[in-house]
Amino acid sequence: MIWLAWRQFRIQLLVTLAAIAALAIYLVFFGRGVHHFYDTQIAGCTGETCANAQEVFNDKYFNESMLIGAALLFLPALIGCFWGAPLIARELETGTHRLVWNQSVTRTRWLAVKLGFIALFSLAVTGLLSLLLSWAAQPIDKLFGSRFGPMTFDSRDIAPLGYAVFAFILGTTIGLLIRRTLPAMAVTLAIFIAVQIAMPTLIRPHLMSPITSTVAFTSDFLENKQIDGIGSSGTSGGSSGDTTPVGIFGYNKPGAWVLSSPFHALLKADGSAFTRVDMRSCMTGEQTRDGTCLASKNVHFNITYHPASRYWTFQWIETAIFLALALALAAVCFWRIPRGFS
C-alpha cells in the first residue's frame, strides 16, 4: 500500500522537493546575510551609528522577511488544495476507487496509509522551511520585537506544522464530501483562508487571559520612539477644547502582544483624564521639568497585553488546536469512507 501511495504521489513529491530545495537554499543565503549584517553592524553598536544601521537593516531585510513569511503562510493552502483535495475526490471522479478498494486492502488501511504518508511529508516540508525562516529572521524578529504579529507568528517555529497537517486533511475531507476535485480545491482554499484570518483576529487573543497593567507616562516616552504620537482620539482634531482628553498612539511593548486599541488614554493619579490643559503645563519641551511635572501628576495609561514570555505557550496551543482539528477531520474521513458511495 505504501508503494501505491508513493507511486501515485511521486511526481508531486519530486516537483515539491525541487521547489522546496530551491527555497531552502535561498533561505540559507538570506539568513546568512541577515545574521552577518546583524553581527557586524548592529550587535553592540551605540548611539547614532546604531540607529542608522538599524534603519538600513530594516530597509534591506524587513520586507523580504515578510514576503517569505507570507509564502510560508501560503504553503499549507497549497498543500490542502493540491495534495488534500484530489486525494479521494480524484479517485471518486475517475472511478478508480472501485478498482483500488477491491484489492485485498481495506479502505480504512488505504486511507490510513495515504493520510499518514502525505501528512508526514507535509510536516517535513513545512517544518524544514519554518525552521530555516525562524533561524534566518531571528535577528529581525528580535530587533523589531514583533513575534506576535500575524505574519510573523504564523510563519515561525511550530505553528506552520499545525497549519500544514490541518490544511491537508481539510482538503481531503472536503474532497471526500464534495467528490469533485476542482470545487473541493476552491472550497478548501476559501475555508483555509477564512480560518487563517479568523484565528489571529478573533480567536488567538483569547487563548489565554491577557494581562492588564499600568504604565507610567514619563518624559522618556517623549524622547524615544516607543510610541507613534500624542493627541486626542476621535475626529474632532485640533478644534477640541481644553478639556479634551489626551492619549498616546501606537504604544509598542517590545516582544509583547498589546491587545488594547492603538489609542491609550492618558490618566492622572486620581484616574481622571489627562487633558490638553494638563498637556500644556507638562509638555513644554524641557525634559527635566516635564519629567517632574508628569511624575507629580502620576500620569499613566492602562494596557492589556500578552507578555513576550507567552510566545512559546501560544505557539504550542495554536499547533495543538490545528492538530486537533486535523484529527477531527480525519475521523470524519474514517467514518465516511466505509459507508459506501453510489
Added chain:
Amino acid sequence: MTPILETEGLSKRYGRKPALSDCTLTLPPGRIVGLVGPNGAGKSTLLGLACGLIRPTAGSITVLGERPAANATQLARVGFVAQDTPVYSGLSVADHLRLGARLNRSWDQQLAEQRIKQLGLDPAQRAGRLSGGQRAQLALTIAAAKRPELLIFDEPVASLDPLARRAFLRNLLEFVAELDVSVVLSSHVLSDLEQVCDYLVVLVASRVQLAGDVQDLLAEHYLLSGSRADLAGLPATIEVIQVEHTPLRSTAVVRCTTPIPRAILDAEPVSLEQMTMAYLTRAVEMSEPSFSTKALEVQR
C-alpha cells in the same frame, strides 16, 4: 456449499428513489451467473452492494458467507471489475500489475504476466492510452490474478464494440474454466449473457423478476398460442407471464413447474430471449401502465 451470494429483503434507496427493492436471492457456487435488466434496473446497485462499495438501506447480504468487504480476507476472496473498467490512466500496464502484487497477498504474478503477454499488451504502455477492450482486459487480469473465489463483473462489455465484446467473453469463458471460480456478470444485452451464462437473474425496476438455472428455467417455460378464450381458461398450475394478442391469435409465455397438460395444444419450448423478454415486458407494463420502450433496450 456456501452460496456465493445470499440476500434477504435487500433494499437500497437514494433519497426517495429505490435502486433495489426487497431483493431475496440465493446464488449457488460454481456457476456463471448472468444478471440482466434494462439500464437503471438496479444491476450496478446489487453488484456494488455485493462488493461492499455501497451499503444497504435495509435487509441483509452475505457474499461467500461473509459481509461484503468486511476485512482484507473477504476482499481477497472477491474480485470485482467495475462498470467502465476503471484503471489509473497515469500508470502503466506493468504498474497495474505491481499494484495488484502489492495489494493482494494471494497475487498470481505468473498468471498476470502470461495474460498480458497473450493479450499482446505492452507493459510499458500507459493505461490511459489503452483501447476500451484492452482496458477491460487489464481490469479483468487484475481481478483474476488475485485468485478470488468469486469474480464479479459489472457491464464488462458495455463499452466494447461487437468484436471486442466477443473476444472478451470467449476469453472470460476459457479463463473461468482454468481458474475454477464462480462468476457473476451483468449486462443490459441478453445476447452477451446467453453465450456464457448457466444461471440467470432478471432484474427490472429495482426488483428481481426471475432467478434460476438456465436449463431448469427453459424446461419450465412454454410458449402457448391459441384464441383469447383458450388462454383465458388455463388451469391454475399454469402461470401466465405475458400475453400478446393479435386479431387472429394470442400467444403467451407461461410457467408451469409440473408437466404441461396434454390437453393444451401448441405448447412449444421457449427460447431464452422469449422468456426473458416476457418477464421484462411484464415488469415494465406493471411499473408503467403505458407501455414504454424501456424493455426494448434489452435487445438481441
